[in-house]
Amino acid sequence: MTEPSATPSNVEITYESDDTRVVAQTFTRPNGQTLTVSHCHPDALRHHYTPGELGEDLRLYSGGFVNGHGKYYTGNVGFTWHPSPRVQVTGTRELTDDDYNDLFPDDATRTGIWSDIHEVLVEQPDSLVPQQPQDVSVAAAPETNYESIADRVAGQIGNSKADLDSLTFLIPNGWEAYDASYICNAHNPVQRWSGRTTTAGDGWTITFDRLQPMDSQAWRQLRDSAGIRFTHVGQLVRTDGSTFTSEQALNVLERIRIGLALALGRRTSCFLPVGYRNDKPVWALWQGYPVDPFTRVSSHWLDTLVASRQLASILAKVLDFTAQEDRRDALTHALAYYIPTNTGFDAALGVALPISGLQLLSFFHFVTEGPVSATCWERQNDHTEDEVRKLLTTMNVSTPVPTHFTNLATVQARLPTQRDALGTIIYMRNHIIHPVKGRPGKYTHKEWAESSILANYWLGLALLHLIGYNDDIAAVLQARVLHEGDERREVPWALTNLGTPWATAT
Template sequence: MESLESLFKQYPPALIPIYLTGEPNQPIQLYQGSLKITQEGTVYEGYGTVSFEWLPSPDLKFLFSKSNNESLFQLELGKGNLNLLEIQAYAEVWISSILPIYFEHQDGDISGNLNKPVIFSSEHNLSYIIFHLTNFHQFSGMAISTSRGMWRGRLILEAESWYISIDRLENFGNIMKSLKSKGGYAITHVGTLERSDKKPFTTEEADDVLEDLHWFLSFSRGFRTSPILLVGYDNSGEKVWEKCTSYTTSPWRSVHSWFADSQESCSLSKLFPGFLNRWRSTIWNQPIRFAIHWYLESIAQAGAIQGSIVLMQAAFEILAWTLLVEEKAIISQQEFKKLPAAEQLRRLLSQCGVPLKVPDSLTDLLKASKEKELNWVDGAQALTEIRNAIVHPNPKKRQKYLNQRFPEQIDAYKLGLWYLELILLHLFEYKGKYFNRIANKEFYRENIEVVPWV
């Protein structure tokens, strides 16, 4: 009878992470050994560590110990330089604490954080890079295996000669249970970056693609997540490069984005080429960057519900201008500037195949839109008038906002996020399934639908 282990070998092996977090927020030691710290001509040599620490926010920290009787009083809090002598790496640092030697046999300690990334080795021709992800979704993907089991945990992203694999860790369920209990950060996925043609690439090329990946994955997750703890290899499989930096990444929280937890990974695979096409466009890069930023801040409710409604309007305006004026030239600059905000949004939604009417599922907003003193003809007018009532100082407008019940504001917030998600998905030429945040169906998976323009 065929053993389970041999059955598992039928599937591609799971990627092996270089770094792990056994528990959320557990520091990762990157270096331990001889150190040299300098500051304006003052030089000390000693022993210490460099670690990737998560709290209060992800950062690279160092601890330097001086074990002889040489005083540390010549150092000051502020900028300095740190040499990792055993691997010949260098970093600018900020010294935040100095504990001088007061007694014999007492170590003198210096600690602080690294201002810039630490790059171990300077190899520029790489065959592939292994990276790590924090707090990402439990998607359902291609089958992968270890000697202990098999699971559907691989995502493949391919576009513009780049090939990216991302594997959900085998113990993802336990990691998420701990994250939900403790909050913060944990490594949940490991990935590889390589060229589709297997040709070598430079670290500068890799940095560009990994930044693209940060924005793509953050848009999909609903908060910021980044490829971190990068390790590069040559074509013989030897480690030749490593880059450690405190990328922008957010603590775990329960949020909904267009990509639902446990959704098929093929949704991300279908989206990636269209995303990258827009992202690499001279016209679109900055507007997409702003729009995703405001999308993430709106989900986080920066400035509460009211602040999110205002931020989303900023995203709508820059996307409408870019699509209607710059790309398609449907309307002139002067004509666009004369349009009311509701009409700008209305035309943007129409171009992107997004329904204009207030959805029936948003019962409180729909009821308010039919009131005689409001008479909102569609969702674009409802959303922009609520936004205008928030930001304009006119007492009459201010009172109109104060008259809106909170459930109506929540519906407007949901409508704005739904609009922004669909506009971006349409711009990325997506034709797959997404999580419809306003469907309000009883069972979670029933809210996963095909985009409305298909």
């Protein structure tokens, strides 16, 4: 950890109450006059593990540990980004005569296609999560009579049954938000930046703080390199101040992951959570998750100028909505169609996936949570287009071809019968799902791309409608390229009495 900095001589810190600290910095102008600038911003969250730079691995532990086969080693546990985000151990141990037979396992005992990811047991002084090691150098093992390992691991550290009063975690490849509230450096409170987003739902309060190094240049470097790094620290507490278990926390962290995927249009997660009791780290989880590169997507609706407000609203809605397991499953499955289309699938497949996602949500809306039986649903709808159109109509989403989607309009003009944008996209999609010999099905990349952008935009709206989101969205389908924040609009169902969001319907 960074050592606290001395308070500069021109800075005065006072406390108006236990919760309010005033930081005042006085400057002397050339003419001798003084100017005092003060603030009451809270300290930025700090995590048990200090995150590194772009693509930089983290060391989590150094010392003795027991691997998944019950053997004791000396070495290191670290978090690495490559080839995928994961926790790995490296270590050595001296061999004994009884060990040599274990070096040649019987292949006949290996079954199936999966290899196990073992837990690792580490030495824990005072039964607390070990502190992150600093500047550790490991001597090379002798060339003979020693065994070395390098293995992928995952598991819980500390007391999984402990009552926790707070939990912190790290988020990679998060979001830029110019409307976030101000926080400051705990070691040098003069340093402040716009970085905090807070939300609450289902009895939980979540705080996200942007890491101080993530300035505009760092975001640009992350985007240009399509790289990966930790960008935010998160904190989870019960809104009423009560304690909770690690099992409850993991359930909420998974739901936060779902909410972030919807808000960002790509995959990220809550990494390396550490649970605290009376400010002492008593539990941690070492595990990796898939993360998509930091990129922007053409059909996504998040607006950097108001992203903090939008994200807070999304997560609050998702936490409330996913309190029911069947709703969480539906949202998760629909996101499985939405995210891949945003993050780089072939444009033709990017048409098929959103339509399947819309079909899933239509069935969930009208049958799973609606008054229609599955039998009646099958009788009422002859085609996928019927099912999707019912959902879009309920959401008050119009379906003409946008005037500036000239390539999609070209496809529309070639069709044997008159169709709107939905009908045209379904026609193209059927060439992939139901290929028929002799039927023309070749489209240009731009024709597929415009169809994919529009279809996935509809799916994104349907996901927002699913959780009851009623805030504004970036007008990403405009005819000309605008700067972020130049134009926003309300979600379609907020414009009329149609399309009451499911989560708020009576």
